Amino acid sequence: MLVSIITPSYNQVAFLEKTIRSVLEQDYPEIEYIVVDGSSTDGSVDVIKKYENRLAWWVSEKDRGQTDAINKGFARARGEIIAWLNSDDTYEPGAVREAVEYLKSHPEVGLVYGHVKFIDARDQVIGDFPSAQTSYAKLRQGYVHMGQQAAFFRNDLWKKVGPLDPSFYFAMDYDLWVRLAREAPIVYHPRHWANFRLHGDAKTVAADDRCWPEMLRVHRREGGSWFSVIYAKYWVRKLAAPLINWRRRKLFERKP
Numbered sequence: 001m002l003v004s005i006i007t008p009s010y011n012q013v014a015f016l017e018k019t020i021r022s023v024l025e026q027d028y029p030e031i032e033y034i035v036v037d038g039s040s041t042d043g044s045v046d047v048i049k050k051y052e053n054r055l056a057w058w059v060s061e062k063d064r065g066q067t068d069a070i071n072k073g074f075a076r077a078r079g080e081i082i083a084w085l086n087s088d089d090t091y092e093p094g095a096v097r098e099a100v101e102y103l104k105s106h107p108e109v110g111l112v113y114g115h116v117k118f119i120d121a122r123d124q125v126i127g128d129f130p131s132a133q134t135s136y137a138k139l140r141q142g143y144v145h146m147g148q149q150a151a152f153f154r155n156d157l158w159k160k161v162g163p164l165d166p167s168f169y170f171a172m173d174y175d176l177w178v179r180l181a182r183e184a185p186i187v188y189h190p191r192h193w194a195n196f197r198l199h200g201d202a203k204t205v206a207a208d209d210r211c212w213p214e215m216l217r218v219h220r221r222e223g224g225s226w227f228s229v230i231y232a233k234y235w236v237r238k239l240a241a242p243l244i245n246w247r248r249r250k251l252f253e254r255k256p
Helices: 013-024 044-050 066-076 095-105 136-140 155-161 172-183 208-221 229-252
Strands: 003-009 031-037 057-060 081-084 111-119 125-128 151-154 186-197
Touching (some): 003 013, 003 095, 013 031, 013 044, 066 172, 081 095, 081 155, 095 111, 095 151, 095 186, 136 172, 151 155, 155 172, 172 186, 172 208
Parallel strands (some): 003 031, 031 057, 111 186
Antiparallel strands (some): 081 151, 111 151
């Protein structure tokens, strides 16, 4: 069963090689790896060329951002199972094999996701992503609890509900999870599959305030009420955001 993995990248030379190696060093042999670079100027292309003989396809050209890059990669994906791994995140050894084994043995499941740990710029574990089982109904109320880095889903479902909506800057993955969960069960498999890197240039830290308004757009599109749990969560998060982001910065700025 072929697995297609897409890495969108733009000026992440400090972390890109670790991302690439975490994919290429998986113990699952049937991986189609695609890297879509947005015309980086920091040496990223040299890193990609170092591994180009092991890539199914790569390109470095101007695009309309991360979402456009992911869509471009998935348009070329031939795998029955697909995923994307951003250029500052990493897989754990065995992640792809375990995801394939799960989806093979549970044909009714459309997407499986594992546990994610937070790491800093030095690859040190600094916390745990709050992974937990969710569902279409829970997702609509903002109960996400699934790390994109550890999500693997079926290509036939992607073809049914994709592509990613380029009007989303931050919550394009949440929007996709909602659409996928509407069509098939999604399952949390509590195995450590990926690492989510927090650093000064990461979107999660630099533009976190754009996430919840985009999630509310999805909620309203799905017929959600203005008087709902997700709106309450939005206001709580908005009030708590300065503290949350301060704590995140302290985590990745921590001295070794």
